[in-house]
Amino acid sequence: MLWQWPQPGDLEPGQTFTIPDDVFVTPDGKSLIATQEDDFVITEIDIATRKIVWRYGTPGAHGSGPNQLWNPDDAMKLPDGSVVAADIKNCRLVDLVPSSPGPVWSLGTLGSCAHEPPARFGSPNGVFPLPNGHFLVTEINGAWVDEIDRSGHVYWAVHVPGTTYPSDASEVRPGQYVAADYTNPGQVVVFDQSGRALWRWNPTSGEGRLNHPSLAEGLPNGDILLNDDANHRVIVLDPRQNRIVWQYGHTGVAGRAPGYLNTPDGLDPVPPHSFATVMGLTRPTPGSW
Template sequence: MRTSLATALTLALSLGSVALAQTKPNRYTTTGIEVPVTPEMTGAGAVSSGVTLPKPPPVTGSRAKPVAHWGKPLPYPIVIADRRNNRLIEVTPDKRIVWEFASPNLKVYRGNEDVNFSADGLQLAVSEEDNFDIHLVDYENKAITWTYGIPDHRGSGPNLLNYPDDAHLLADGKVITADIRNCRILVIDPKTQEIATQFGTTGKCEHKPPQLLAHPNGATPMENGDLLFTEISGSWISRVTREGVVKWSVRAPNVRYPSDAFPTVDGKQIIVADFSKPGRVVIFDPATGKATWEYFVKEGEGMLDHSSIARELPHTGDILVVDDLNDRVIVIDRQTRQIIWQYGEKNKKGHTPGLLNYPDGVDLDVFRDWKAAAK
């Protein structure tokens, strides 16, 4: 028999893993549509690498003033959303596991597919598409501190989502998420559990931002507070202010299925992964709509299989890519277009050190000096 939501939350609280008391409780005003849980959605279950983890160093850096970098091939440690292992895992450039958040309860936390640090580096915003919820996770205490959405229930009413992709904790304390199948992007206030701002019209899926959105799967905050929307249908990328003013809207060139566009380090261009097979990474200039750099390999070891995230790395200019269905995260040299760093083995699923199971999201830990801590 399937565990009820109330039972699952009670169990999670008893384990001390879901600190819902720290925020206003979710108001389950509607139940939505219950979705059957398949073995694929459960993945490997609640697993851990088994590594003895060191104590994290304190936060001494920020995105504006990051800690000392490691240089090539990977300048900073990365937190990976290891989706089908139902965990977050932090890996250093020398491939040590230094931090891990394993699922405290598969009903409440399962299938984490995107992860992004808060501006202060203390929290992680996590989205779970096929668990229909988003979370905030306290990095130091390894605890879920807030949730929006009802696990295993899809819908569009209060506290309901339908395939939420991407989540960020904004500088003002609100959380943004792209609610794909409801064709909307939501800015939610965790203090009230209310939707503060909605872009797009629920259930109307076409491209006319900000009133209408065509299956958005990315809502990335930019340095000045603007938002970068990614829409699957039509491969549209748009820059929109918090007030809903569209600064530009262009199609990503040579991309069939855009996934979570990001600005380049200088903020002038856009980098986006193509969630296809073979996958692709494109950097383009929104002023012209033309590609300025591209990675595309049709076969062999370098071929991407449904790449979901691409980021330009600071200091090196190389490209960090989550290669989902190849079970790896890689760094591609900007000049040679060769893979120069890899965590995970292509087509080998696992949860022990060196292995991943459908990784789907990544962010850089520029906040903690793990390099100095290792010494």
């Protein structure tokens, strides 16, 4: 373990950091954007100073007014400095900046979670940027994934094939996307814009069985990095060999000692391979599925 936060003295008097969920590295590699889904807060942490430098949301109090969120998910800083996130129980997508007390951009209808983009979204749990400047939105209700732009134009929308609780879909290579299925046994699916499954990892027994995986992300060599939440591990899958090629954590055993994890629910490689860093680049195509 190379770095961990918070440690004694990192939080200012009155500050809290509870129930962290997903975390992404900022494009400049200097900060982390941590989403505290069940504490209704998004927090930016400066890696060098170990201090909170920005926060949106009211800790412990959900809502939809100024400085309020309701189960935000997958907050990520874009190259322009704004932070985009899915606001699950507010049924909307938001873009936030430090200078504004409310979203500078949003899509969806407050309190109306149904699949009818861009007017409504069915409990959106991911809004990931694409290299073309659009966004990939994952909707829990109905297992939908949509490609949209900031104006709300919908380019395509498909059911994630064979899933019941899709989580955090993102692009792994041009025109191909990956999503985790947050179930037990869980699965990972690579699919295209027609909704056709190109590759699937879904063992129902043995060491490969997943238990509520929540985030899968493509790596430059074509492998897939995955947090397997309830199995308390992070793994790398090789789709060409159809096997696990790396693991951190002890399967099914939660812990805090070196080599152990406890319900990991978010991950991101550090630059130059972090998601925000490579999203503007064309990913390599290291072979077929």
